[in-house]
Amino acid sequence: MRAMVYRGPYKVRVEEKDVPPIEHPNDAIVRVTLAAICGSDLHLYHGMMPDTRVGMTFGHEFIGVVEQVGPSVRNLQPGDRVMVPFNIYCGSCYFCARGLYSNCHNVNPNATAVGGIYGYSHTCGGYDGGQAEYVRVPFADVGPSLIPDWMDDEDALLLTDALPTGYFGAQLGDISEGDTVVVFGAGPVGLFAAKSAWFMGAGRVIVIDHLEYRLEKARTFAHAETYNFTEYDDIVVHLKKATGYLGADVAIDAVGAEADGNFLQHVLAAKIKLQGGSPVALNWAIDSVRKGGTVSVMGAYGPIFSAVKFGDALNKGLTLRMNQCPVKRQWPRLFEHIRNGYLKPSDIVTHRIPLEHIAEGYHMFSAKLDNCIKPVIVPGAG
Template structure:
């Protein structure tokens, strides 16, 4: 089969690889019809995630058709269209039974930090990803969510990660209604967090980025206020917009590749002394009011340094974090999609076949051609 493979930092290529096989009685094989390139994939591309091995296949956002099932797989049938949460989870451990599928104890023997993740290095379980014609899906009967016939592939695809992650980011703000929510990052997760904040009753949503085309996209699609942090002292401006206090809640939808600090970027990307830049976290700490909430949903990999923990403590803020528990949100978000309240496919500014995925990776990483998010089509069809 054809699959995108990692050739080392900043290098990916489409190659022929063996088709996956059933390895466990609860496995399934899915023929991938659409996949997406995620901002978190760029952390792998840039060498920020430990134990990313040459020849591995990226991709943790994908949808497809069930082709084969293990003897103990229940809940789905061959031919079903399905979407898969980006985490792999067993459904029965201490954490899964409490809805914390992102913390599954059974699928990532390398660490007790998080569940296994498709295509996200051996640090996250060493599973092959979905930017390929076929993918092995452990615990398919538990993990897979069927896609209704009236939902297109590209409206379902963001629910596997970006939409669910943005929704959890807003939920972690514990909004009661009328709050000012600051969202750092106008990528797909940030955009879906903005939509979700409005849906949960925010009175004001302010989006921050340093790329004008992404800020314009957020304004036009979601009606938010926007700030380009390159043009201002961000913390001073936010406080000026909020009677000197700061935002009630701030969502860090950027993660470890935050721009704005050449020192931290050098420490992270070039010297490997920290897993990227903590710039977004520090913006959040200083721009959020005392007693406010910081929702940290951007991806970080240990270790990290330079976080202004003293200011955070003294401002009596609450920080909530975690990989999104995607399965929990899928049914609810499908209701929003089917009701026409949101069309998640709107984030896909670019659609390419698998053979063009390496070029798309670099376009996405360099923020060229107005790229917000890339969909990769496979097996010759796009539902």
């Protein structure tokens, strides 16, 4: 098969790899029909994520058609169209039983926190991802779901991570009716978080970013107020002024650590693989939310060694809530919103790129070229 393969920082290419085999009776092999590049893939692309090995295939957002199933699989059969959540999880451990699918205890021997994630380094289990023609899907009776007949493929694709994660970010904010919600980051997850905040009763939604084309999307797609932080001496002071000097009720960090990393991290990356940069957006969230408010975090963070203003959060009496999104838990309500016409996830897709051109796709997305917000990868095209 053809697959995207990592060859080192900023180096990805398409190569021939063996089609993955069934390794366990509960496996399925899925022929990928659509995949996507996620903002968190840039941590891998830039070489900032620990234990990202040469030869790995990235991609935790994908849908496809079941090609083959193991002898224990009961819920799927060859020919089924399926959407696959980015979480790999067993469905039966202590954490899965409580709906914490992203914290599964049985799928990742290398971490005590996160469970398994497709195509996201050996820190997250070492599973190859879906930026390829075929992918092995473990626990096939647990994760994948049939794509409803009424759902478009691109909408289903965005339900595998970006949309549920944004919705989860708004959910973690514990939004009350009339709340002012500020979202840091107008990438796909931030856009979905802003849109979702309205569903939960927000009275005002503000989005902060530095790229004008993404802020325009926040205005048209998420109907949010927007501010470009480069236009203000101190965006936190401006947000205080804009909220009657109290602060927002809820702040959502949809940025995480900057995927570009800072200079020191690039110098040291080969040795200690620090992920991301300083948690600027998280500190802005802590500073700009009102006393007694809530900060929701679902941006990508790894083992960073930068100062988070924890003392400020303590003294302000803030509630901090965070996790990797348990994707499948969000699906029933999101299916309703899409079917009722309240939400069209694929509205944020800006580019459709053949798998053979994925190296150019990564470069474009990383360098923010051509007003790229969400690139979709099409195996077999081009």
